Amino acid sequence: MDKIWIVLQSEFLRRVRTRMFLLTTLLAPILLLAMALLPALIGYLGSRDATRHLAVVDSTGVLLPRMQERAPATLRLEAVTLPLDSLQAAVRQGRFDGYLILPTGLVEGDATAELYAEKSLGLSFQSQVERLLNRAVRDLRLERLQVPPELVAALRTEVPLRQYRLSETGAEADGTVFFSIIGYLMGFIIYVATLTYGSLVMQGVIEEKSSRVVELIVSSVRPFQLLMGKVLGIGAMGLVQFVLWGLLLVAGAMAAGPIIAHFLDPQQLNLPANASTQELLQAANITLPPVDPLLIVWFVLFFLGGYLMYSSLFAAVGSAVEQQQDAQSLMLPLMLLIVIPILFITYVIENPDAPLSIGLSMFPFFSPILMIVRIAIGSATLWEAVLAYLLLAAGFLGAIWVSARIYRIGILSYGQKPSLRELLRWIRT
Amino acid sequence: MLVVDQVTKRYGTTVAVDRASFTAVPGRILGLLGPNGAGKTTTIRMIAAILLPDEGRILFDGRPVGPWSQALMGYLPEERGLYRKLKVEEQLVYFGRLKGLPLMEARRRARAWLERFDLARWRHHKTEALSKGMQQKLQFVAAVQHQPRLLILDEPFSGLDPLNAELLKDIVLELKEAGRIILFASHRMEQVEQLCDDICLIARGRILLAGSLREVKQRFGRNTIVMEFDGDGAFLDALVQEGAIRLINRTNHRVELALCNGTPPRRVLEAALPHVRELYRFEVTEPPLTEIFKQVVGSQSVPATSTHG
Structure with a gap:
């Protein structure tokens, strides 16, 4: 156990210290924001002239x-x-x-x-x-x-319609659209994160193998400990990144209110000239519904579960090859599994209670993306979320077991790239 | 004491190691010899508890090897490799901690060893900035810094300049004096001959020969002659044609030969004297290890291929 901890520390520290880490942590939200705002901006500019x-x-x-x-x-x-x-x-x-x-x-x-x-x-x-x-x-x-x-x-006459949602604490402003967007974003972030961190894990495994340092390492730790240390270390790096992004988001949201209020004209909103930011935003109907902290907890849990499952499988693929390019064909089945929920994400947002949506959101390979969407929209009941998570936990434990079996043989096998059938043989022996 | 007892390892249908047995004792250096693909690396990996034997057992101080023995063992693999992006000291500290050293102790030792190997000023450089020879030394440090009781060195001198090779050799001998068990795998016979107390010869997964170097050499008898001379060496060809001798190694002024069919040494001397201008050396001795190696592996190849073919 302490060996896993030592590997974890090393894997975590050597990545977090780099300039690259700082850069991606700061640039990712900017990039995301740009990607989200660009179409609107282009549309606005286009319609204006x-x-x-x-x-x-x-x-x-x-x-x-x-x-x-x-x-x-x-x-x-x-x-x-x-x-x-x-x-x-x-x-x-x-x-x-x-x-x-x-x-x-x-x-x-x-x-x-x-x-x-x-x-x-x-x-x-x-x-x-x-x-x-x-x-x-x-x-x-x-x-x-x-x-x-x-x-x-x-x-x-045109009468505006506002939707409200009933909750235990009473009626709240309904945020169907808002929560759909949140759900979509969360699902999408888990998708991108799983893919990015997963390939980081794979890259790390391939590096260790092709530089041959792995033989030295496994003369000190069990391959399983090395695998877990690496997966958890990179996962910890991901969590830190998420926390930093979360802080940036909160800071951004806090700064956004006054900035938007600055552009609002109190007279137009029938407010006195000295109206507060809060009053202005409320009158202009720009307030956002509160986000349930439980949703954040589920988001982190599903991210971790999905990450553990996919990244250990990515590690297994990495252990079987000597170069990144050789990994393509073995990665195909994994990529398919990751992409399927993204194909269904709009369907699930539009029909969160359809049997297909419920079924897909329970399946361990899809639940990190699709269940978080349903939880965000508010369609998943607590027991559904818990059941999906239990299945996911079984999924990632199974994936780690399978991966460890491939990994322990793969890291010391050089020469010809194994076929899928050969990998199955490694799992069985 | 390290005991390898009837150990077999298979990969699919090929037998990499076939019922291998040998013993390594503290304070002695055991040379593991064998051609490429003989099963040396597989044997070493099983001793290092990286691979599990299919049959047989490997005991260190009477207990089967495993994670517990890994902490007491230092390993320098033949295929060298380090983390290129890690800093030199950090790399050593990481390896030391994986061997169970506490952080501070690992740091202290890493610094002491870097000092000894004249690498101290590279401490905070990335490993990839080091030359190949320096990286080699770094790997050696990684194998010995935690004072292992069992040290496995696979071709430790390859790629080192003579000065650094000497430094390594000194440390190996130091560790030997300190009563460590040292396994030295190589196919460089002259190094093995210089360093090892015991040898173990592997070919095609089988142990063909094991014992102390002296005893093994004696077993092959004093039937080798080393001659250094000036003049015409044609008399040698005549002796070879007669079947009296077999040449092991021949250069302009020096020849190593094996006596065949009970030829007495003086027969060679008599044949030489009428032809050579001057004779500087004539020595009857044991065969060099290379010769023993060739003989043993060569004689083995005949039955081995016939049973398969």
């Missing part, structure tokens, strides 16, 4: 002014009276992004509006024009029926 310019042939003579009145700044509607072929030419030359035909009888519902463009202008643009047009037609019809303005206002 894309002012669309449409030519409108308005044969009704009444719709276009109403549409222009309500059109956003990014949409310019210009009345034209050109014949069709010169309109087409104008679009081809790029003077317009497209042209809109509003035939007579449109208001009465006897005709169809037509939008022509050289290339697709996007789904959101189409629905934007559609909304504008419909509103103009509806307003016009209501006016013609001489509907009183109060009734028009009544018809336009």
Whole structure:
């Protein structure tokens, strides 16, 4: 036992001390944030500078002014009276992004509006024009029926809907979307972490074997102790990294509130100018539902369980080869097992209580990713989580046993790369 | 005392070690000789408790070897290897701790040994910065720093310059004086002859010969002649054709030969005198170990191949 501890210490320290560790620990969240924010940013920038310019042939003579009145700044509607072929030419030359035909009888519902463009202008643009047009037609019809303005206002009413979740402590703001995102993130982080730390373990095993230092080590410790020390040491490094990320996250969240509040206008939110950050955020509806500490505990537990299972198998693969490149074919079955839950993660988020979701989230090779998703969403009952964890524990104990049997032979076998069948023979002997 | 008793190890259908038995005693150096692939490394790994024998037992002080004996044993494997990225001292401390030394003690010893091997100023360098010879010394330190009672050295001098080889040899002899059991595996016969008290010859997994070096040599008799001379060596060829002698080693001015078919030594001297200009040395002696090795392994190969073929 103390030998495992000595190996663990050494494996942990030699990694944590490196500049690489510091760099990845700091850069990973930035990278993650960038990856999450980039699409939104690109979308925002893209929509901002894309002012669309449409030519409108308005044969009704009444719709276009109403549409222009309500059109956003990014949409310019210009009345034209050109014949069709010169309109087409104008679009081809790029003077317009497209042209809109509003035939007579449109208001009465006897005709169809037509939008022509050289290339697709996007789904959101189409629905934007559609909304504008419909509103103009509806307003016009209501006016013609001489509907009183109060009734028009009544018809336009839009009531916001907010969801709440019932819990033991009472009703809380519902965070279905929020918790789906949290669940997805947690599952995804476990996936990336398992893969990253797992391949670190494998790399370490291959290094020891190809540098031949392993023979010296196993003349002092049992192969099993070396395996466990290495797996636990790198796991400890991973935990430290997680804790640091957690701290960064908390610090980030604490800093984010005041920064966002800074950009909020108290007047718009009907608050006095000296309103507190908390009041501002609440009024702007940017508060996040509280995260259950138990969820964090489950997250760490499932990460550790999944890591133990996969990394010991990665170590077994590493022990069987002498070079990283040779590991590919043996890693394939492992990679498949890791990727399957990622393929199902959206299905589970959308149908957390479906029998398939429950079944998959119980299976030890998938549960680290899929069960944490279900726990985050709040669909898994306590006993389901506990049962999944017991199965996972059985899974990682089994995986460690199998790996240790491959490892003890693999580390001293040089020469030809063993086949899967040979590995099975090693397990049996 | 280390007793290897009827030990067999198989890999699939091939027998790597076949009912091997020998004994190593404190204060003596046992040379483990054998051609490549003879089963030396497998035997050593079983003694080091890295591999388990399929049959037979290996006893250290009367107890089967295992983790307990690993702590009392130092091992320098033939295939050298260290952690390239670890610092020199850190590396030694790690190995020392794995052998059961407390942290502070491991540090103290690592420093003392680095001093002795003139590596002290490399203490905080990464191991990969060291030359091959220096890494070799480092590995040797890893094998001896915890004062093992059993020391296994597999080709310890390969790749070392004469000065460092001498340093290593001194330490080995020191440890021998201190009553350690030393196993010395090599196929460099002259080194074995210089260092070992006992030898054990392995080929194709079998022990062909075991005993004290002197006794083994005596067993092969004083039928070897070493001659140093000036002049025409053609008389030797005539003797070979007659079947009176067999050449072991021949250079311009020096020859080692074996007497065959009861040829008396004076017959060689008589044949030589009319031809050589001057004679500096004529010695009747025991065969060199190389010769014994060739004889034993060579004679073994005939029946071994016939039973398989």
